[in-house]
Each structure stands twice: as structure tokens, then as C-alpha cells.
Amino acid sequence: PFLKNVFAHPTFRSASAPTTFVDKHTELFEILPDKDPERKVLRYVAETTVNGFPGLDHNRPRIYTANTIEPAKDIVLPSDLVTAKDVLDSKGPRGVVDWLKQQDKVLLTDTTMRDAHQSLFATRLRTKDMAAIATDVQNALPNLFSSEMWGGATFDTAYRFLGEDPWERLRILREKMPRTLTQMLFRGSNAVGYQNYPDNVLQEFIKLAATNGMDVFRIFDSLNWLPQMEKSIQYVRDNNKLAEVAMAYTGDILDTSRTKYNLKYYTDFAQELVDAGAHIIAIKDMAGLLKPEAAYQLVSALKDTVDVPIHLHTHDTTGNGVYTYARAVDAGVDIIDVAMSAFSGATSQPSMGAVYYSLSGNKRQPEVNVDAANKINDYWTSVRPYYRDFASATSSTQTDIFEVEMPGGQYSNLQQQAQALRLGDRWSDIKKMYVTVNKMFGDIIKVTPSSKVVGDMTLFMIQNDLTPEKVLAEGQTIDFPQSVVDFFAGDLGQPVGGFPKELQSVVLKGRKSITVRPGALSEPVDFAQQEATLARKLKRQPTPEEVISYILYPKVFLDYVAKFDNFGPMTLLDTPTFFQGMRIGERVDVQLGTGKTAIFQLEEIGEPSAKGIRTLYFDVNGTPLEVDVQDAS
Ligand code: 3PY
Ligand code: ZN
Numbered sequence: 001p002f003l004k005n006v007f008a009h010p011t012f013r014s015a016s017a018p019t020t021f022v023d024k025h026t027e028l029f030e031i032l033p034d035k036d037p038e039r040k041v042l043r044y045v046a047e048t049t050v051n052g053f054p055g056l057d058h059n060r061p062r063i064y065t066a067n068t069i070e071p072a073k074d075i076v077l078p079s080d081l082v083t084a085k086d087v088l089d090s091k092g093p094r095g096v097v098d099w100l101k102q103q104d105k106v107l108l109t110d111t112t113m114r115d116a117h118q119s120l121f122a123t124r125l126r127t128k129d130m131a132a133i134a135t136d137v138q139n140a141l142p143n144l145f146s147s148e149m150w151g152g153a154t155f156d157t158a159y160r161f162l163g164e165d166p167w168e169r170l171r172i173l174r175e176k177m178p179r180t181l182t183q184m185l186f187r188g189s190n191a192v193g194y195q196n197y198p199d200n201v202l203q204e205f206i207k208l209a210a211t212n213g214m215d216v217f218r219i220f221d222s223l224n225w226l227p228q229m230e231k232s233i234q235y236v237r238d239n240n241k242l243a244e245v246a247m248a249y250t251g252d253i254l255d256t257s258r259t260k261y262n263l264k265y266y267t268d269f270a271q272e273l274v275d276a277g278a279h280i281i282a283i284k285d286m287a288g289l290l291k292p293e294a295a296y297q298l299v300s301a302l303k304d305t306v307d308v309p310i311h312l313h314t315h316d317t318t319g320n321g322v323y324t325y326a327r328a329v330d331a332g333v334d335i336i337d338v339a340m341s342a343f344s345g346a347t348s349q350p351s352m353g354a355v356y357y358s359l360s361g362n363k364r365q366p367e368v369n370v371d372a373a374n375k376i377n378d379y380w381t382s383v384r385p386y387y388r389d390f391a392s393a394t395s396s397t398q399t400d401i402f403e404v405e406m407p408g409g410q411y412s413n414l415q416q417q418a419q420a421l422r423l424g425d426r427w428s429d430i431k432k433m434y435v436t437v438n439k440m441f442g443d444i445i446k447v448t449p450s451s452k453v454v455g456d457m458t459l460f461m462i463q464n465d466l467t468p469e470k471v472l473a474e475g476q477t478i479d480f481p482q483s484v485v486d487f488f489a490g491d492l493g494q495p496v497g498g499f500p501k502e503l504q505s506v507v508l509k510g511r512k513s514i515t516v517r518p519g520a521l522s523e524p525v526d527f528a529q530q531e532a533t534l535a536r537k538l539k540r541q542p543t544p545e546e547v548i549s550y551i552l553y554p555k556v557f558l559d560y561v562a563k564f565d566n567f568g569p570m571t572l573l574d575t576p577t578f579f580q581g582m583r584i585g586e587r588v589d590v591q592l593g594t595g596k597t598a599i600f601q602l603e604e605i606g607e608p609s610a611k612g613i614r615t616l617y618f619d620v621n622g623t624p625l626e627v628d629v630q631d632a633s
Pocket of ligand 2: 115125285286313314408409
């Protein structure tokens with residue numbers, strides 16, 4: 001496809017070529033190597049121009065030009081300031097805990113580069129858009145506790161949808177924000193996946209994350225089951241990093257008729273987490289269920305029970321976020337999670353600005369340089385439209401979530417899944433069914449991956465017109481989704497209060513369930529063997545990061561490698577071009593890693609051949625180049 005073929009040149013083909021044309025264009029007779037990164041990226045652009053970005057409606061009006069407000073160059077970190085990262089580097093995790101206890105103002109974690117985009121636009125934020133602002137974030141917000149910028153769903157999504165290496169993202173951001181604590185979300189024994197992994201996989205992953213630059217690991221388990229977190233806590237401590245251990249918040253401690261997840265449940269659980277080695281306790285309110293008064297009571301009770309800092313995480317889905325934080329601040333919460341305003345609200349975290357201003361007059365108001373923070377927000381405001389095609393259809397406040405209890409990160413995802421199954425118009429039935437399924441399952445904690453099990457069962461029941469009664473009566477003949485079967489077999493661990501026995505036996509149909517930690521039964525992974533297998537597939541020696549990614553996500557990782565081989569460093573393209581390709585006459589500059597800039601100009605798009613192949617005519621740094629693309633339409 002990259003043959004610079006004189007016969008295919010538009011001027012030559014137009015038959016208007018002067019007789020000197022061939023003499024003047026000797027370059028047209030060279031065969032260009034397909035291996036050149038510039039040519040590979042061009043192939044990606046051509047492919048995207050013709051066929052669109054997978055999953056996006058190619059016919060929607062598009063934003064063509066990158067219009068990023070460049071980060072200001074004048075933001076500097078005050079020279080006498082000691083950041084939380086400085087404390088970790090000089091005094092270790094214990095030093096950070098002591099330092100946190102001495103703070104009189106509430107501290108902030110900025111989730112913009114992880115949970116905010118995970119919850120607002122299906123985890124699609126690209127490294128390029130993070131890297132451009134990272135140093136300014138460090139300098140503008142030196143009082144942050146941390147920047148949450150890795151983990152959760154961002155790991156597989158980077159490979160799967162963005163053609164990016166998540167490890168590279170971590171290294172780049174680490175390098176660009178050396179004085180800011182990096183923070184990640186870690187799903188305990190499910191690591192950054194949706195299933196249980198052997199202990200030595202967790203150990204290797206945590207070690208590699210730490211050596212690549214991760215400082216704070218927020219560890220949770222999707223059923224709040226401590227045995228699924230103990231190993232992770234230990235491995236983080238072994239690496240001399242901060243083990244922040246989360247309790248997923250569900251239900252409503254203010255509702256005395258709901259006794260399963262009451263105040264005592266949480267204070268007992270927090271004590272267990274501290275005994276297991278938690279440096280910090282997080283309250284993980286993934287669905288935005290924690291009402292202001294509940295936050296006050298919960299944080300107060302935790303402060304009376306445990307002597308470690310408390311970090312509160314909420315989503316603004318239900319619209320209570322700022323008020324909830326204000327009450328938690330009054331109860332003495334140490335750190336709260338916020339997103340830059342442009343990426344805040346609704347299923348994301350509450351806005352940093354809104355929280356800051358709401359605490360005016362409060363002696364614990366966080367330290368924020370408003371002017372500098374606004375500059376950062378201007379940048380994110382200019383970037384956000386690039387991702388609008390991935391946004392959840394609902395961007396407003398959803399108070400029915402108090403009943404539905406669906407995590408912010410799941411909301412847009414489940415909607416997309418429902419649309420793919422042509423159930424988009426049944427969203428309100430789906431929400432009701434989600435509540436029903438939770439009851440059937442015995443009122444469980446719902447967060448990745450347990451929330452996915454509830455989501456899978458919900459769609460399955462809607463698709464097959466099932467009711468709880470029908471499931472119990474006819475269950476022996478029903479082929480339940482695999483995630484549901486695995487859940488009832490104990491593969492994700494044990495839910496609070498155990499499984500509902502009747503449903504469990506219907507779902508398992510004789511398959512044995514386990515009650516011990518799945519990791520206690522799984523064989524350790526043989527890394528040398530995996531490395532050798534991967535080396536054969538890649539035809540070169542893989543890095544330890546590649547080996548662990550292959551172990552966690554074999555297919556996703558190999559697909560990424562194939563895509564990268566084909567399209568090269570697509571990550572270097574600006575975001576509108578990455579998602580939309582180019583239009584005729586447009587010019588795009590691509591900064592290649594080498595310091596070289598490639599200038600692509602799209603001259604013409606040919607009509608499809610009998611076989612549906614279109615030829616795209618580009619000018620690349622002044623040289624005509626053409627690319628053939630199969631038109632999939
Ligand atoms: C994740 O696990 O990715 C989450 O954000 C859960 O809230
Ligand atoms: Zn969250």
C-alpha cells in the first residue's frame with residue numbers, strides 16, 4: 001500500500017503531466033518501507049478517515065480541528081513548599097501518615113485523569129491530552145494530596161480502544177509530575193481486571209506499578225471481603241508505598257430499616273482494614289449514595305474508631321456531592337476526591353472549584369491557588385469536546401440512583417451495552433431490574449466487577465423476559481451468563497452475609513462453590529514460561545510489563561501489539577484526528593518522537609474500486625504519498 005507509484009499519482013493519472021513530470025519526480029520510483037512510523041501513522045489516519053473510529057457513528061457531525069488551549073507557561077511551584085510526594089520520598093509511607101495527621105485543612109485528590117473520564121466518557125482520555133498538562137497540574141496544585149491518574153478501567157481501555165500502552169502513560173506522567181503523589185485504583189485480587197488473579201500476579205503487578213512510578217494504591221474488593229485485599233495490602237507495603245484501603249459504601253446508614261450495612265458494619269470493617277495494614281482508609285462511595293448527614297455520622301464514627309487518615313471518594317450522580325463533602329469536612333475527613341470543573345459533576349466527582357468555594361469561611365477550606373487552577377481548567381475545558389461522542393446520554397443529576405445504587409462508572413457503560421442489544425429505549429426498565437437483581441442476589445456491594453455481574457444479569461433478565469419467580473421455577477433450564485455462574489461459584493469471593501442458597505443452587509446446577517479465597521486455590525503463574533510464550537509470539541524478548549499485561553489480558557494485549565505493528569505510534573496524533581481522521585484539504589502536524597515533525601495534507605479521496613478499495617492521496621512533508629483503504633461501508 002505504500003508503494004509510491006508513479007502510475008497512481010493524480011497528476012500523472014490526470015494525463016496532464018508534462019513530459020518532464022517523471023524526470024522531476026524521481027522519488028516516485030522508490031519503494032518506501034512500511035516500517036517507517038510516519039507511514040504507519042498515515043495508514044491509521046487513512047483508515048480512520050474512510051471507516052471512522054470503531055464504535056463511533058461515522059455520520060455524526062465532527063469536530064475537525066484541534067483547538068486545545070495550550071497550558072500556561074508561567075505556572076511555577078512555590079520553592080519553599082513541601083508536597084505530599086516530597087514527604088513520601090523522604091520519610092516513607094509512615095511519614096506521609098504522620099504528615100496527614102498534622103494538616104489542619106482538608107486535602108484534595110484530583111481524579112481528572114482517571115475516575116472523571118472513566119465516569120463521564122467511557123475511560124477514553126488519551127495520554128497525549130494528559131501529558132500536555134501534567135507538569136502544570138503539579139505546579140498549579142502543589143497542595144494536592146495526589147493525582148489519581150491510573151488503574152481501574154483505564155488499564156485495559158488504553159490497550160483496547162486507544163492503541164496505547166498504559167505503562168507508558170504511567171512513566172510519562174511520573175516524569176512530568178515528579179512532585180505530585182500518583183494514585184491508582186486497584187481492585188484487590190481482581191487487580192485491574194474483572195476476575196480473580198493468582199497471588200504472584202498481584203505481587204508482580206504491584207511491584208512493577210511501584211517501580212514505574214505509582215505511589216498510592218487505593219485497594220478495594222468488589223464485595224468488601226477482606227481476604228481478597230490482604231495480599232495486595234502486604235505487597236504495597238513491601239514496596240514501601242501507601243496502602244489506602246477502601247470500604248465500598250452501599251445502602252444508607254440513615255435508614256434504620258436496612259440493617260446489613262449500618263454504621264457498626266463500617267466501623268468494624270475499618271478496624272479490620274487497619275489491622276490488616278491500611279495506611280489510610282478510603283470510603284468509596286462509587287454510586288453517590290452517601291448523603292450529607294450520613295457522611296457526617298460515618299466520618300465521625302470512623303474518627304472515633306481508627307487512628308488513620310480518612311479519604312472520602314464520591315460521585316456526584318445524585319447531586320449531593322458538595323454538601324456531602326462539606327459535612328464530611330466538619331466531621332474531620334482528611335482528604336476528599338474532586339475533579340477539575342470541566343470534568344466534574346453528574347457521574348464524575350464534584351468540582352474542585354465548587355468544593356473550594358462552598359467551604360469559604362470554613363477553617364478547613366482547602367488551599368487552592370484559584371488563578372492557577374482556573375488555567376488548568378481552561379485547558380480541560382478545551383479538551384473535553386473531543387470526547388463528547390463517548391459521553392453518557394444522561395449528563396444530569398439522577399436522584400433515582402439512591403434507589404438503583406448503580407456506580408457512576410457503570411452508568412454510561414451499561415447504557416452503551418443496552419444500546420448495543422437494542423434495549424436502549426428500555427433504560428428505565430433496566431434500572432428497575434437492576435434493583436430487583438440486587439435483591440435476588442441478597443443485597444450485595446455493587447462495584448467493579450460485582451456491579452458487572454448485576455448488570456449482566458439485569459440485561460439477561462430483560463432480554464429473556466424473566467422475573468425472580470421464573471428464575472427460581474425454571475432456572476434448571478436457563479443458561480445463565482458466565483459472570484453470574486462464576487459469581488455464585490465464589491470466584492469473586494464471598495458477599496456480606498453469604499449467597500442466597502436457593503438461587504445459588506439453581507444457577508450452579510451442581511457445580512461446586514468455594515468459600516475460601518479463590519487465590520488460595522489458584523496455582524501461581526509460571527512467569528518464565530509465560531515470558532517464553534510471549535517471546536515466541538512477539539519474535540523478541542518482552543519486557544516484564546509486557547509479560548504481566550499479557551497474563552492479565554492475553555487477547556487484548558496481543559490485539560494491541562498487532563494494531564501497533566500496523567499503525568505505529570497513533571498516540572502522537574492530536575485527538576480530533578485520532579478519532580475522526582482528516583478531510584480533504586486539511587493539514588495535520590505530527591510531532592514524531594525523534595524531534596521530527598511530519599506534515600500530513602490530505603489531497604484527495606478516490607472513488608472505491610470494484611472491490612471497495614479507496615485510494616487516499618496525501619502530501620507528506622512535500623512528497624506525494626498514497627494509501628489504499630478497504631471501505632467497510
Ligand atoms: C473501577 O473499578 O474501575 C471503579 O472505578 C470502581 O468504582
Ligand atoms: Zn469512583
